[in-house]
Amino acid sequence: MTTDDSKRAVARRAADLVTDGMVIGLGTGSTAKHLVDRIGERVRDGLRVRAVPTSERTASQAQSLGIALVSLEECPQLDLAIDGADQVDSRGDLIKGLGGALLREKLVARASREFVVIVHSTKLVPTLGSGCPVPVEAQPDEWERVRDRLIELGASPHLRHEGPEPYVTDNGNMILDADFGALENPGQLELRINEIPGVLDNGIFAGMTDRVLIAEDHGVREWVVPTRSRAESPGG
Numbered sequence: 001m002t003t004d005d006s007k008r009a010v011a012r013r014a015a016d017l018v019t020d021g022m023v024i025g026l027g028t029g030s031t032a033k034h035l036v037d038r039i040g041e042r043v044r045d046g047l048r049v050r051a052v053p054t055s056e057r058t059a060s061q062a063q064s065l066g067i068a069l070v071s072l073e074e075c076p077q078l079d080l081a082i083d084g085a086d087q088v089d090s091r092g093d094l095i096k097g098l099g100g101a102l103l104r105e106k107l108v109a110r111a112s113r114e115f116v117v118i119v120h121s122t123k124l125v126p127t128l129g130s131g132c133p134v135p136v137e138a139q140p141d142e143w144e145r146v147r148d149r150l151i152e153l154g155a156s157p158h159l160r161h162e163g164p165e166p167y168v169t170d171n172g173n174m175i176l177d178a179d180f181g182a183l184e185n186p187g188q189l190e191l192r193i194n195e196i197p198g199v200l201d202n203g204i205f206a207g208m209t210d211r212v213l214i215a216e217d218h219g220v221r222e223w224v225v226p227t228r229s230r231a232e233s234p235g236g
């Protein structure tokens with residue numbers, strides 16, 4: 001099985017969690033793309049859902065497949081959000097946003113009764129942060145001040161580029177990829193980064209995951225994250 005086949009398998013399993021009448025959050029990335037494809041197939045077969053997309057990319061894919069889109073303003077409470085991740089630790093905390101959609105992804109995950117993460121097994125790590133920076137979304141006119149404050153917090157931040165130009169998010173902001181090394185306390189760091197003026201949000205998702213579906217060589221493994229680790233996570 002190729003990695004892409006595994007991503008498709010885990011995405012299809014996640015799509016089975018969607019039932020008629022649900023309002024769902026649709027993630028962004030190569031794994032979430034398979035999810036949107038599968039939900040599109042189910043909609044063609046009669047499934048009725050409304051979806052909040054986490055990026056313009058996902059919105060246009062969903063629209064092209066006939067999935068009805070709504071905004072968080074119209075539907076502030078979602079039944080289920082499904083998204084990929086860049087790293088998942090042993091408590092189900094995440095780093096997300098290497099695909100650039102972290103702000104909307106976090107708003108959607110927060111608004112959902114259940115947040116399901118779909119990943120390839122290579123994304124599982126004992127500790128977040130080793131080999132993966134924390135993406136930080138910053139207001140365009142504040143990014144240099146944000147960069148300086150991230151350095152004070154112990155990070156090596158780099159402004160993300162797309163070719164020669166700074167990368168611009170769907171919300172018109174910049175992203176700083178901040179390498180902190182291994183994160184001792186992801187929940188606390190998530191809060192501290194968000195206290196920096198000019199920061200819109202960051203890619204640490206601590207204490208939010210309900211379930212992780214993991215693509216392994218011979219199938220999909222499901223991990224229900226215990227409520228206690230979720231509740232304890234932000235403070236450490």
Ligand code: 5RP
Nearest residue numbers: 029030031084097099100101
């Ligand atoms: C986008 C994300 C993605 O979920 C994350 O980058 C994983 O993507 P992929 O499924 O392509 O590995 O956070 O902002």
